[in-house]
Amino acid sequence: MKIMVLNPSSVKVENVIRDALYGCWCKGKRIGGAKTPPYPLLLLTTLLRQEGHDVTMLDAPAQxxxxxxxxxxxxxxxxxxxxSSVMTFCEDAEVLKMLKTGADSLKTVLMGAAPTFMPELCLKHEGIDIIVRREPEFVLRDLFNRLDFGDGRWREVLGIGYKNNGSFIVNDFYPFIENLDQLPFVDWSLLPKNADYxxxxIKRYPYVTDLTTRGCPGRCTFCMSPPFSGYKVRGRSAQNVLEGFRKFVRxxxxxxxxxxxMFTALKARNSQILSTMIKEKMDLTWVCSAKIGTLTRNDMRLMRDAGCHYIKFGVESGDQGILDNIKKGITVDQIKQTFKWAHESGIETHAHIMIGNPGESKGTIERTIAFLKEINPTTATFGILTPYPGTPLFEKVAEKYPQIKKEFSIDLASLHSDSFFTDTLxxxxxxxxxxxxxxxxxxxYWRPVYLLRWLMRIRSLSDLRRVIRAGTRILDFSVRGD
Known part of the structure; x- marks a missing residue:
């Protein structure tokens, strides 16, 4: 089949991050104007090409x-x-509708969080023909291979939903991919030339993104990742990850x-990966995310020696009551210890903070401010809690506002910036x-001591450009918003 794998532009926001399997996760000036390659689409395109399909990937914002x-x-x-995510669905569906107007036989396929958690609502839109729920790679492989036959057998593929004579058919989920080594290495030549990511x-260019694990055992009430990717951490083997890294270097x-x-959850595997990187003197620096409680001081030292310079943590709040309310499964003491070890290891840190959590008050926010002064992250982002479909918080909000199950109420313009029925929380x-x-x-970001620290970190002209480009966007957001 001749297939287009598309990352569409937004008319509402300039930089939309769509590098997660469930779609968009953030946008705008608050993240310093950050952009990333659309990794899930690159992986999908690579896989479908290996299956013999004629596939073109377009990154509309970059192009x-x-x-x-x-x-x-x-x-x-x-x-x-x-x-498509729940916050990009309305725009995505309209784009697909417009694409269909010029090509009547075109099949429009939507994957991501929106169809996973609100399948029938997605299928109601005239721009959507087929939806894919949860992990998309093998579902779409089977779907397009069967569509080639032209005999209707594609309707039997697990993990899809479709329209049938005015009704909506949603098949059972496709099993999770247990052996992630079955997935190909991404063909990075697919990216548009001279694209600005x-x-x-990121300190060293050119860079790539990668995914070595899927799934999360967490029970955080606000997060859609575990119900999307499963509550069990599945990982590529150490040998597979290392071969991918060597390929990047080559x-x-x-x-x-x-x-x-959950990169840091697989300790034995990671120890083998990091030790080999050090032994081979691999010229590859890296950034990762980690869950509080999955790292020790020795882990961080090994990560540093293997090239890690920055770790992102989901802190959410500096108030223990709030952490308990959202079932974060961590303590403020664990957070303090983790950031202390990171500072001692010379690794920069990022703290994700949410406000508007269940039980939030002016007092809990003030305690979070005091807590941030104590843990002293290198960078931080602050967003208003959004109850996403598929999460316990969404179900709680729906008890008072059942209409949120009948329409897509979140969009990119309001994502993390506007309150979304948080009066229930x-x-x-x-x-x-x-x-x-x-x-x-x-x-x-406006503290004199913080600004001075950043000036002291600058070691090169590229560092200076990076700080100015990101800093001006963040400072602008702090005054005017997105």
Whole structure:
């Protein structure tokens, strides 16, 4: 089949991060204007090409392509695939609708969080023909292989949903991929030439992103990742990860941004990976995320020696009561210890903070501010809690506002910036939360001592450019928002 795998542009926000399997996770100036390659689409394109399909991947934002441009490019394509989250669905569906107007036989396929957790609502839209739930790679492999036969057997593929004579058919889930080594190494030559994937956490260019694990055992009430990818951590083997890293080095890449949510959970595997990187003196620096409680001081030293320079942590709050309310499964003492070890190891840190959590008050926010002063992260982001479909918090909000199950109420313009029915969760008003979000950014980034520290970290002209480019966007957000 001739297939387009598409990362569409947004008319509402300039930089939308869509490098997670479930779609978009953040956007805008709050993240320093960060951009990343659309890893899930690159992986999917690589896999489908190996299956013999004629596949083109387009990253519309990176290539500055409008919807009108895309409609002119659809001639001859039999299918188009888009990775959609609950906050991008409305825009994505309209794009697919417009693409279908110029190509009546075009099959539009939607994967990601939106179809996974609200399948029938997605299928109601006239721009959507087929949906894919949870992990997309093998589902789409089987779907497109069967569509080639033209005899209707594609409707039997697990993990899909489709329309049938005015009704919606949603098949059972496809099993999770237990052996992630079965997935191919991404063909990075698929990226558009001269595309700008600036990211303030990256120190060495060119860089790539990678994913070595899937799944999370956490029970955080706000997170859709475990129900999407499973509550068991599945990982690529140490040999497979190392071969991928060696391939990056051979192809001239200098840094890798690991997009795992639980990279540090597989200790034995990681010890083998990191020790080998050190032994081989691999010229590859890297960034990762980690869950509090999965690292020791020795782990961080080994990570540092193997090239890690920055770790992102989901801190969420500096108030233990809030952490307990959202079932984070960590303590403030664990957070303090983890950041202390990171500082001692010379690894920079990032703290994700949410406000508007269940039980949030002015007092809990003040305690979070005091806590951040104590743990002293290198960078931080502050966002208003959004109850996503598929999470316990969403179900709680739906008890009072059942209409949220009947429409997509979240969009990119309001993501993490506006209160989304949080009056069911905390005592702070929407106006107060919006004020605190910007005020927290101003407090954190405008401190003279913080600005001085950043000036002292600058070691090169590229460092200076990176700090200015990211810093001006964050400071602008702290005043004007997105």
């Amino acid at each position: 500055h392509l409008t919807v009108l441009d895309l409609t002119k490019m659809m001639a001859g394509f039999q299918a188009v695939v888009v990775n 600036f990211n303030p956490v 192809e001239g890449y200098k840094e890798v941004y690991l997009r795992d949510e 905390c005592e702070l008003s929407a106006e107060e939360l919006a004020y605190y979000e910007k005020a927290l950014h101003r407090w954190f």
